[in-house]
Amino acid sequence: MIRSKPALALLPLLCSSPLWATSYVYVSNADSGTVSRYQLNDATGSLQWRGDTPAGKKIMPLAASPDGKRLYGALRSPPYAIISWRVTGQHGDLQRLAVTPVEASFPWITTDKSGRYLLAASYDSDIVTSNRIDARGVVTPQVTGRVKTGPHAHSVITDVSNHSLYVGNLGADRVLEYSFADNGVITPLGKGFVQGEKNSGARHSVISPDNRFLYNLTEMSGTITQFRRAADGSLTELKRWPNAVAGKYGLQHGEQRPAGYSDPTPRIWAADIKITPDGRFLYVTERTSSTVSGYRVDPASGELTLIGNWRVEKQPRSIGIDASGKWLIASGEKSAVIGSYAIDPVSGELKRVAEAPVGKGANWVTLIAR
Secondary structure (H helix, E strand, O other), X not given: OEOOOOOOOOOOOOOOOOOOOOEEEEEEEOOOOEEEEEEEOOOOOOEEEEEEEEOOOOEEEEEEOOOOOEEEEEEOOOOOEEEEEEEEOOOOEEEEEEEEEOOOOOOEEEEOOOOOEEEEEEOOOOEEEEEEEOOOOOEEEEEEEEEEOOOOEEEEEEOOOOOEEEEXXXXXXXXXXXXXXXXXXXXXXXXXXXXOOOOOOEEEEEEOXXXXXXXXXXXXXXXXXXXXXXXXXXXXXXXXXXXOOHHHHOOEOOOOOOOOOOOOOOEOOEEEEEEOXXXXXXXXXEOOOOEEEEEEEOOOXXXXXXXXXXXXXXXXXXXXXXXXXXXXXXXXXXXXXXXXXXXXXXXXXXXXXXXXXXXXOEXXXXXXXX
């Protein structure tokens, strides 16, 4: 249920405090073909726009290197490519280092924990790949791992140890399990997958900071599924939580949305899932209702308790949480601004504190702490 709160005045974009935390926010704008850059004030949550970096048509997923010195972006229109940027200066400016051709359109990219490989999942080509990153921090054409998935691979993440990979396989309703070697080779783990509920659409996942649990968000049912991780990285399903806003907004079960999809029926269309660095709170987005739902995570069992739901930017494809766990940033594909939300350290409730202008088709949010 949406918790009604009185309207709150937005904090000014320019804060009078002289102390700005060195936290940068990057948002890719698919329709504008740019990456918007911001500086996040750690004390107030306000956002200072620092400019837009040209990228290319349909720039979408972004990923930061573990040391925060590089940012990578995937172009999802032909010719498909990965851009490597150096993060420079006092304001997180981006210096383009290279544009590396790749074989497919990737809706998800990330680096492994070592920063030596760029991992990518392709919805259209049904593959997951690993490309070597060289000593300059540039993604190279060298593919060290390539596996064929079921239909519509939507995400790929590593566990904390960097030895396991997990893929949200939307079209097969599965979370795929792989071993990840130090040389970047990807191989199936056990039978290679855990099966989810039919027509749910396994999309994005997060790992608990203690590496014990994986939580997967499904796109069409909006379900959150908790899995226990074994020592070898294999997953066992523990519990499911239904979509938290479907009843409030009268949302029907979702459908896969190919190019040209059109349906006036309001349907579940879940998108992103994030967990705070301390593992205490978990948040998911739902695009049709333009909401974020928050959950408290039990420290022992990992089970979730719903905190509440909040209206955010229109059609929120992505959210990001800063390294301190104090601020959540939300973008909306149909919003002219991004929003900054304070995370209550006790309850986990969200409070909108600031906004900043953004380009058209804003989708991916990535934060870097320097």
